[in-house]
């Protein structure tokens with residue numbers, strides 16, 4: 001296992017009855033990354049995360065977290081992991097302070113140390129004003145922050161989040177995404193492993209994306225690299241008349257495509273070759289006076305998902 005690897009998964013197999021969910025899966029999760037696992041329903045995302053989190057046993061294969069094998073050294077591995085489960089599992093009648101103190105006690109901290117850690121985490125998440133409010137009275141977004149705070153009591157090296165923003169409103173989700181990025185940047189959650197169904201969430205959060213398909217890894221790379229693999233960056237120009245657009249397409253040395261069904265526009269997959277790019281810019285320059293609008297579009301994670309996960 002390299003010093004840059006937080007989680008090393010080798011030949012992981014898991015079946016339920018005769019249904020194979022993970023089929024010899026291999027994966028290295030980069031230390032310091034925000035790794036987001038994507039895949040269609042039933043692809044095995046939760047199963048994978050639960051095995052890494054020591055909540056489920058592998059059928060065969062190995063999972064090593066920060067140097068600790070999750071089967072051979074479950075207790076040691078568990079101490080390195082912070083887990084915020086998919087559904088809200090907190091006692092609705094307890095307060096954030098009580099929940100955090102309790103978690104500290106479960107982890108074996110003395111009362112004073114547990115209280116100190118609770119206070120640090122309440123401050124870190126801006127939960128001070130809610131420290132004595134019953135969980136049941138908190139908003140969904142604030143509860144999710146308490147979940148996260150609970151996951152961080154043991155100052156884990158790896159934080160695992162299964163669908164962290166499900167059920168939250170758009171503002172609460174954005175707030176939580178910012179929080180997660182901040183925690184990752186300041187080292188409180190130095191490696192994040194997150195599953196989601198939501199491509200926008202992946203787009204905002206991920207430094208690395210893993211796409212699962214048929215029990216194995218279909219792709220694992222940065223969002224930008226994955227997007228560049230499945231699609232092209234395109235430039236669309238709206239010109240002042242369909243005639244100018246036709247003339248530009250006809251005279252172009254760089255091979256513009258006309259946008260079907262949209263007269264007066266031309267579309268160019270941005271060339272990677274600098275010489276071709278220059279000639280495209282010269283062609284565009286020749287009709288510069290006619291350009292009304294320009295739009296640059298990147299391939300999206302939807303394109304990545306459609307191409308890799310559903311293939």
Ligand SMILES: Nc1ncnc2c1ncn2[C@@H]1O[C@H](COP(=O)(O)OP(=O)(O)OP(=O)(O)O)[C@@H](O)[C@H]1O
Nearest residue numbers: 016017021039040041042043044045046047048197
């Ligand atoms: N305890 C279990 N017993 C039997 N089958 C299970 C069990 N847990 C999961 N499965 C099945 O294993 C497959 C993978 O489930 P898993 O929850 O890991 O996928 P997922 O990618 O997280 O799905 P989703 O996106 O729907 O949450 C599914 O077909 C599911 O029905």
